[in-house]
Amino acid sequence: MTRVAIIGNSHIGAYMMAREAIEVAFPTLELSFFALPRHSFASCHYDESGVLIAREPAAEGLPDRIDLSEQDHILLAGQSFAISGLSRMIEDFDILGLPARGRARSVSWALLEEFLDFRIERHCQKLARFLRGDPRCVVAPTPFPADGAADLPEQAAGWLHHPAAAALIGLWSKTVAFHMSGLPYGYMPQPDHLIESPGRSAAAHARAAALGPDKTPSAPDYTHMNSDYGFAHFEAFARQWLGLEPECRTHSPRKEYDHGLGP
Amino acid sequence: MRSPYQDLPERAFWRSCVGRDDDAALAQLWAPKAGITRQTALMTIGSCFAQHLHRALVRGGWHVLQGEDMSAHMPTNLCHRFGYNLFSGRYGNVYTARQFRQLIEQALSPDPVPAPIWERQGRFFDALRPTVEPEGLGHPDEVAQSRKEHLGAVRAVLENTECIIVTLGLTESWIDTASGYALPTAPGTVAGDHDPACETFHNFTHGEVLEDLKASRDLLRAAGLPARFILTVSPVPLVATAGGDHVASATAYSKAVLRAVCGELQMSDPDFDYFPAYEIITTTIARGPYLDQFARQPTDDGVQLVLRAFSLALGAGDTAGKGPEDSPAIPPVPVPAPADDDTICEEILLEAFRK
Numbered sequence: 001m002t003r004v005a006i007i008g009n010s011h012i013g014a015y016m017m018a019r020e021a022i023e024v025a026f027p028t029l030e031l032s033f034f035a036l037p038r039h040s041f042a043s044c045h046y047d048e049s050g051v052l053i054a055r056e057p058a059a060e061g062l063p064d065r066i067d068l069s070e071q072d073h074i075l076l077a078g079q080s081f082a083i084s085g086l087s088r089m090i091e092d093f094d095i096l097g098l099p100a101r102g103r104a105r106s107v108s109w110a111l112l113e114e115f116l117d118f119r120i121e122r123h124c125q126k127l128a129r130f131l132r133g134d135p136r137c138v139v140a141p142t143p144f145p146a147d148g149a150a151d152l153p154e155q156a157a158g159w160l161h162h163p164a165a166a167a168l169i170g171l172w173s174k175t176v177a178f179h180m181s182g183l184p185y186g187y188m189p190q191p192d193h194l195i196e197s198p199g200r201s202a203a204a205h206a207r208a209a210a211l212g213p214d215k216t217p218s219a220p221d222y223t224h225m226n227s228d229y230g231f232a233h234f235e236a237f238a239r240q241w242l243g244l245e246p247e248c249r250t251h252s253p254r255k256e257y258d259h260g261l262g263p
Numbered sequence: 264m265r266s267p268y269q270d271l272p273e274r275a276f277w278r279s280c281v282g283r284d285d286d287a288a289l290a291q292l293w294a295p296k297a298g299i300t301r302q303t304a305l306m307t308i309g310s311c312f313a314q315h316l317h318r319a320l321v322r323g324g325w326h327v328l329q330g331e332d333m334s335a336h337m338p339t340n341l342c343h344r345f346g347y348n349l350f351s352g353r354y355g356n357v358y359t360a361r362q363f364r365q366l367i368e369q370a371l372s373p374d375p376v377p378a379p380i381w382e383r384q385g386r387f388f389d390a391l392r393p394t395v396e397p398e399g400l401g402h403p404d405e406v407a408q409s410r411k412e413h414l415g416a417v418r419a420v421l422e423n424t425e426c427i428i429v430t431l432g433l434t435e436s437w438i439d440t441a442s443g444y445a446l447p448t449a450p451g452t453v454a455g456d457h458d459p460a461c462e463t464f465h466n467f468t469h470g471e472v473l474e475d476l477k478a479s480r481d482l483l484r485a486a487g488l489p490a491r492f493i494l495t496v497s498p499v500p501l502v503a504t505a506g507g508d509h510v511a512s513a514t515a516y517s518k519a520v521l522r523a524v525c526g527e528l529q530m531s532d533p534d535f536d537y538f539p540a541y542e543i544i545t546t547t548i549a550r551g552p553y554l555d556q557f558a559r560q561p562t563d564d565g566v567q568l569v570l571r572a573f574s575l576a577l578g579a580g581d582t583a584g585k586g587p588e589d590s591p592a593i594p595p596v597p598v599p600a601p602a603d604d605d606t607i608c609e610e611i612l613l614e615a616f617r618k
Contacts (some may be wrong), residue, residue: 088336089336092336096400096401096405096408096409097400097401097402097405104412105331105412105416106408106409106412108345108396108398108400108405108409109401110396110397110398110399110400111341111345111396114341114344114345115336115337115341118337118338118341
């Protein structure tokens with residue numbers, strides 16, 4: 001068996017919900033999961049023997065440690081790569097050269113470039129320290145929010161309603177790819193087939209789409225994906241980084257398992 | 264027998280004052296005309312040395328206004344690279360009294376004469392603050408938009424300030440023929456190309472500097488703005504002169520003119536005061552001079568001493584360097600960021616063009 005650890009933050013929920021389907025489609029894989037408390041590297045102790053241990057009690061039902069030394073591959077999911085910084089800049093400023101949106105102040109595209117460069121480089125430095133240059137690691141960014149997130153705070157995804165979303169997300173993506181290329185880890189941007197439009201996931205992949213009719217989705221249900229997304233993303237990961245093709249897929253993983261691990 | 268000197272205070276006598284940097288001596292270096300408290304809204308503007316003053320005042324816990332504040336968004340070094348949070352506005356270095364006057368004119372005018380725009384390799388620069396966008400902007404319209412927002416922010420600072428600390432740096436300037444504006448640096452240094460038909464060199468006289476400062480005050484008063492002025496003279500010498508003299512003589516002329524204007528205004532006009540930062544840095548009065556190995560930039564110790572003298576003279580104690588490190592904005596944004604000790608001075612770029 002090939003052992004794969006999926007670690008990260010609340011975004012590992014999509015893979016957990018798809019676990020059964022993944023293990024059916026990839027029977028040679030053995031999955032383990034671990035969520036960092038408070039989504040913070042500082043919340044964990046990574047000891048010399050390779051065991052990652054939560055410094056504080058883990059949420060109910062979640063493991064408080066994982067032995068990464070036993071893993072063949074590690075997928076670190078849900079990394080923000082400072083995209084909130086992009087959001088905040090868009091929220092507070094117009095960008096000179098892009099369509100104006102009535103903000104009182106503007107900043108230049110060059111400033112935005114250098115700002116993102118600084119923030120993303122710093123994020124990558126934290127990644128480098130945390131993962132200790134471990135070549136088993138593949139890092140995936142947080143999935144883009146899904147279509148339909150009407151009540152999503154502007155600061156959480158300011159590019160969604162920006163007429164130049166493609167340019168803004170393009171800059172962010174290019175900067176992340178550049179800085180990740182300098183690290184010994186794999187980098188797996190959100191696959192094209194899982195992107196509805198620049199900076200936006202398909203509505204069908206949001207947790208909101210999997211909620212029962214008696215539940216009203218809230219903003220996190222549009223920023224977190226469901227098991228269909230978890231399966232599709234893992235399938236892309238397995239193809240690209242493990243060299244594996246799925247053996248079968250019986251039905252929608254969304255129907256198989258709803259662990260309820262939300263934000 | 265009586266002498267007019269016999270009842271004068273200690274501060275009037277060189278022997279009793281020179282070479283001392285104790286609190287009592289520093290407190291005597293300046294006798295403020297009007298009180299300033301930590302709640303007094305201050306605006307900083309001027310040449311390179313004004314950046315030092317701005318930083319020291321902020322760290323010292325003085326209420327320094329911060330227009331166009333970016334400290335909540337970016338680290339200090341990135342703010343500074345793009346001209347933010349170096350002074351109370353993103354105006355870059357304002358070396359001459361004429362630049363100061365024209366900035367006030369533009370900020371208070373509903374329809375200011377457009378500033379010249381320089382071009383470099385397809386990028387465009389605001390000629391009146393060419394370093395605030397190190398890579399320039401993509402279109403002249405972006406420069407105009409940025410300048411419009413900047414002037415609005417300057418106006419807001421002017422409307423809120425109670426005291427403007429103006430650091431005068433130079434008398435030499437290049438004047439844009441078309442607009443009449445004094446430029447902070449010669450075309451062809453940061454961007455643009457020098458064309459003798461488009462810019463002329465000018466070395467301001469005592470009378471012109473005096474007139475520009477009075478006019479600046481009059482502009483504020485005409486707009487109903489009450490700010491008074493504390494003048495200082497930058498101790499930083501000219502990096503180069505275009506006037507034909509030796510750079511040392513040219514520096515002496517500039518500083519002498521500026522210092523003389525400050526003295527005249529201090530003696531004759533209640534709106535103007537003079538704070539002797541220049542003397543503290545360049546003379547032996549406070550165990551100086553405090554200049555770096557190239558005898559050009561003030562040392563950190565010197566800048567701290569300047570702020571100590573400022574604080575002590577105002578009865579605010581010695582608080583140099585003990586406060587937060589970024590200015591409150593309008594309204595205040597209490598987000599401190601790490602300090603950056605580089606002073607940005609486009610004048611230094613002139614050296615790159617030295618043959």
